[in-house]
Amino acid sequence: MGVVNIFAANFVTNFVDINAQIFAEIIIIFGIFNDLVGLIAFFAISIKLI
Numbered sequence: 001m002g003v004v005n006i007f008a009a010n011f012v013t014n015f016v017d018i019n020a021q022i023f024a025e026i027i028i029i030f031g032i033f034n035d036l037v038g039l040i041a042f043f044a045i046s047i048k049l050i
Helices: 002-049
Strands: none
Touching: none
């Protein structure tokens, strides 16, 4: 029983770590994408003003 519990605890810990890493990568990618959208919008507005 103890071995099974240790295995389950390790599995849950690894799962949480992996999810946190994926979540961080999604935030970074979304941040870059958001910056690109802002940059494109800025250029579009700049071109209209010229």
